[in-house]
Structure formats: C-alpha cells, structure tokens
Amino acid sequence: MGIKLFLTACSIAASKLKEHSVSTITINHVAERAGVSITTVSRVINNEPSVRKKTQEKVLAAIKELDYQPNLSARNLGSAKSYVMAYAYDNPNTYYVTGMQNGILEASREQGYGLLIHPCDSSSEAINDELRDLVRRSRIAGLILTPPLSEMETVTETLQELDVEFVRILSGEKLEGQAENSIIVNDRKAAYDVTEYLIGLGHKHIAFFSGEEGHGSSTERLEGYKAALSNHNIPVNDALIVPGEYSYESGDMRARDLLSSSTPVTAIFGCNDEIAAGALHAARLLNISVPDQLSIAGFEDSPYSRQAWPKITTAQQSNSTISHSAAELLIDKMRPQKSLPKKTRDAREDVTRKIGPDDRLYTPTLLVRDSTGPAPTI
Amino acid sequence: MGIKLFLTACSIAASKLKEHSVSTITINHVAERAGVSITTVSRVINNEPSVRKKTQEKVLAAIKELDYQPNLSARNLGSAKSYVMAYAYDNPNTYYVTGMQNGILEASREQGYGLLIHPCDSSSEAINDELRDLVRRSRIAGLILTPPLSEMETVTETLQELDVEFVRILSGEKLEGQAENSIIVNDRKAAYDVTEYLIGLGHKHIAFFSGEEGHGSSTERLEGYKAALSNHNIPVNDALIVPGEYSYESGDMRARDLLSSSTPVTAIFGCNDEIAAGALHAARLLNISVPDQLSIAGFEDSPYSRQAWPKITTAQQSNSTISHSAAELLIDKMRPQKSLPKKTRDAREDVTRKIGPDDRLYTPTLLVRDSTGPAPTI
DNA sequence: CCCAAAGATGGAAACGCTTCCAATTTAAAG
C-alpha cells in the first residue's frame, strides 16, 4: 500500500512535467491518486449515491490534495445537461442589477457553475424568441430573472415550454402559486414596518409616492403602507397616494406639487430611494426643513439614500443575498435527482445544501437614518 | 451533384430527428451540407488562410442556412487555447462598471467568445494570486482590466508572466509605452475642453476638485485643466486646486469650505459627476445660485449629472464603446496569428476587423447643460 | 453456507471541436 501510493505520486509528478507547461489537473490524476477509476471519481464529484463511503472519502481526499477543479467545458460537452446558468435582466438601475449579479456570481462560483450574463429589452416583442435562442444556443440549464422580466407571464410560459429550470425574484407577501421556483421579497411587510415606524413618530399625514403602475414592488409596498395605516386606525387618504415613476425627477415633481398644495403632510414615504431623494430635493427648494418639518423615507438602501443629506431612512435589502439564494435554489433544481438508494445513507453529510422556504422569503429591514423625526406639532 | 445534395439534406433531417429532442446543429451537419470535411469547416470558422475561396463560400453558405453556432465548450476542450476572456474590476461605481461590462459583453457575443465576470479586491495582498488562479483554472485566454486594476504595475507584471493576453483601459494623453495593449481615454484633452469652455464663458477663477490622489484619471484631468488655463494666460492658482475623493460627500464638503472662504471662485470643475453634484448641493445650501453666481461642471455623464437640478455640464464618455474596443482588441490579440500564405489573398475580405490606433484612443466630449453659464460680473 | 439481488466499480464510447500529419490537388517553372 505504501509503495503503491508512492508510485502513484511519482507517475503524477511525471505526467505533470510532460503535459502542457501549465499542468492542468484532470480527473485522471485524481483517479490515479485515489486508486479508483475515473468513473468513480466522476460519481463522487456529482455526489451520486452509489459510492461506498470509504471510496468517497479516498476520492475527496485526493481531490483536496491535488486541488482539483473539474473542467466546465468538458462537463458541458460530456453531459446532456449543462453546467451553465444565465442571469437575464432588464433594469436601468445599475445598483440593483450589480447587486443581484454579484450574489449569483458568488453562488455559481461556489458550486462550479458557469454564468452567462444576459441583459435584454423586455419591451421588445422579440423577447421570448431571444430567451429561447439564449437557452438553446448556449445550452443553458437554468435561468434567473429579476423584475420586470420575472413579472412577465409570457416569459414564464416560454421558459416552461423549453426544457429549462428557472427561478424568479419577485415581490409578494407570501409564497403562493408558482412559489416553488421563486425567491420572494416581502416588500409588503417591509413597507408596513417603515410606515409603522413613521406612525410611531406621531405622523398621521403620510404621503406615499408609488413607482410605475403595475410593478409588483410598488403594488406590494403600497399594500403594506395601507395595512399599517389601517392597523393603527389612520384613515387612508387617497390624496396622499401619489402615482408616478421610480425616478429622482418624479419624486422631485410630486413633492413640489404636494408640498405647495394645501394638503397637510408631515411625512413622505417614497417607493424607492430615488423618489425619496427627489422629494428631499424639492423640500429643500421649498425651504422645508427635513426632518424637522417633514420626514422622508425611502426604500432599498441604495447610494441615493446614503449620499443624500440628511441621509435617508430606508428599508435595507441585500440584493446579493437575495440573488445568492436564488442561484442556490436554481442549482438545486438543475442538479438531476439521482434515485436515492434504499439503504439509509443518512450518515453521509449531504453536500448539497437545500434551499428551504425560509431562504425563499426575504424581508428588507427598516434602517433608520437622519431624514425622519417626530411629527411636528402644528 | 444535385442528388448528392438531396441525400445530404435527408441524412441531416434524419439525424435531427434521432438526436436529442432539441436538435443541435454541429460542425458535422455543416460539413455534410457543404460537402467537405469537418476539418475544412473548422478552418473556415477560424478564418484560416489555407481554404480556397470557393470552398469557403460553400461552407459559409451552409453555416448560414443551418444557422450554425460553434459550441464553445467543444472549442475550449479541443483546443490548447481557449475562447474565454475575463473582465476583472474593482470599482464601487456601478454605473461605470456596468457600462464597461455591457460593451465587453456585446463584443464577446459578436465574436463567439465566452466572458467571465470577475469582481475583485485590488487592495488585497492576494490580488495577484487571485488573478493567477483565475487565469489557470478557468483557462482564460485574455483579460480586460479597468482602473484601478489596470493601473497597478504588479498586476501587469503578474499577467505578463502568465501566458495571457490582456488589455487595459486607462487614462493618458497619448499612446505610449505599453500602449499596444491598452485603450487610452484621453482625459487630459477632455478636461482641457471643459476648462476652455468655462474660460470662454468668461471665468477666470475656476476651481478644480480632484479625485483620489494617484488615480490616473484625476491626474490627467488636472493636467488638462492646467494646460487650458496656461494656454489662455490665466495663472494656475494652487488654492483653487482642491484635493479630495471621487464622492458626492467630498464634493459637498470641499465646496462648502471653498465657497464660504474669501477665495474668489466663479466656477467649479469637479473631477467627476459625483463631486460636481456634491458641490451643487453645497452651493444650494449656501444660497448660491447655479449657474448665475456659480458654474459647475462635472465629468462622466453619469446619472448624477443627469438627475441633478440644474443638469450638470459634463464630459460625456461612452463606457460601453470604450470597452467594446478593448474587447475587440483583446480578441485580435488572442486569435493566434496563422502564418499568412505567400499568395496575395487580398481579395478575400478579412472577417476580423482590426483595431487601429484610432480606436485605441477615446476622447470624451464636452456636453453643455444647465449648470454652467457666463461668469458673473463682479 | 449458498444464492440471488442490490450495490459498487470499471471499461469504453460518446460529446463537438481542434490539430497534427499525410494525401491529394493545383500552379508554376522548366
């Protein structure tokens, strides 16, 4: 045994020297080192059940010692399934997209998957064809979608027809319907918290500046806002619910109008930070002091809220955390379920960390900063 | 001939049905269709010189008819070189990074290359090891770097030791030294233009708010500023060159200090839009009207300059255009130079569009908006 | 203690492309 090991080590060293100057460690090296066939090594890599515990350990040890990393290209070629996922998005908010991308990137790297970044235009008629093409040509096994793509029914349908797994990141109160393949951001609850916080400060006239109509996040946040008001016996005043867009300018304009009107307002809750920052700007133009005369809250904890002055109270959400979960969920789904052996194999720790319902629901948390304060006594 | 074609078509149809439900078109189908060997098809794909014109056309026609797309994984596996490039960056400015990424994405998609996105921490000691690992493990053939990574000498050295091509995007007046593998952004000229524009408006007391010390872009822009002043016989006043960082807050603070001091200033040139937006904020706090009493200019044409009020005059640069050129340049370098045939083959249009010196130098252009105006008559 | 069935392992054929090398064709020169 001792001798055999020694020989093995030697031949590896030899082949290292012979091959490409930059020695690449392949499954063959691992097999040799562990004293098994490459088939077995492959089984271990793929966490297949039919490998004896002891063998598995030997192989894992060899993998670790050699610092072996399976070649993605070879995997893709050799297998009917692929080890590549894609992140498709259409969102002008680079802060949001970058955060999402980072989380996915991290998860895919951890699990040895490739990631294809695919920006696209959701308003295009051809969006469905585009996605179909993407999946087929790049042999993509899974897809992650963020709003607004994730909210489009035609996209969902297209993807279901194809043989692809996909995970959507969207807004909603609870896991319902298609929840099995979604990561839900509990915008309603978070908005409820923000509103309740304002109420706790004594505010009774809280305006809500919504985002684009039809956007799930905006709808959900509005629901949370209303729920908080109702729960605290404050009547919902439609004049205080101002429609508009997710933009600085829109926040600015709406605030100018509202604040120069006769409607009493002591707080503005912007549906995102951009809106809030715009409102803050308007308040300053109108010589309204924040937070003394007016409180302003936002949503997202983006640079807008951090760089404003005063810093804007907001609901913090870690986009990379959310998308990390999404990617892990997707990978779970992509990994073909090998039939489990009858023999109980509980002893073996499962390498694949499953994503539970808890990981599928993310609630942003209230982040109090300087733009909110006690309601002014009129 | 006619019959042969017919048979060919038949067998393709047959194999289409037999294979995976989602029929994938491979090099074999193309070869069959074109009536040549797969070797020849491969040669055409790779634009190798030793293919007769007529043959090439046949193959290209077949490729087009079948809508064939070479399989990246197979290419990577089969070849010593790889068809994957990476974009490594470390920059908190998501607007900048996203723009760069989009251009690279587009170019790599056009040329059938894979792209690996690699965010990293340039301040880490391990940055060099990290890059080395990235290149080796993912068998990356080329790398694109943006500041600050592209400005780090140790990174350049590490990459040169490895067998990787790389292209850096950096600031500079002209192509010098390592210029062959760089895309240069002519920040100096652009800053010159901005400054000259301000001078043209009658400003004589123009402050310059720089970015982080040592950042090439900041240094270059400062040079441009100085040059414009000198060229117009305006003395450079060190009190007006204010060091700081590339941030909103820094712009804000510096403007507050400067504007409440006794130093005469009629214009502020911020080294980027964030700084300018911060300065604008400070001006408003101090009740200084922009552009009536004070002109403010920025640099980059980022959302900061567009969403401020008034909109900020800036130097516009298309990050995606810059990075697109960078990616094309990189691909040119990665494509191994096949020995050219002696026979003049000029007739054949070269598919590979070479990047010339002109494409390697990019100059942002002045974009006049509302934050600048004639110098106030004191 | 023997036998069958389940469990564990290995052999070898793909996967789609590149590339070395040999074979064939073309063109140029004599």
Place this chain on the structure above:
DNA sequence: CTTTAAATTGGAAGCGTTTCCATCTTTGGG
C-alpha cells in the same frame, strides 16, 4: 508536357467529462 513545391483537403487522434453496460462485491435470507 513533366517536375516539384506550394496550396488545399481529409483522416484520425485527442481534449476532460459523463454515462451506458457489463462485471465484480457485498449483503441478507433461507
């Protein structure tokens, strides 16, 4: 019209995995 070198093509062996099948082990029951 040869001869010969250059240009053009094709054959076949990889590249690193996965996976189908066949073979060898183990386990449990009788």
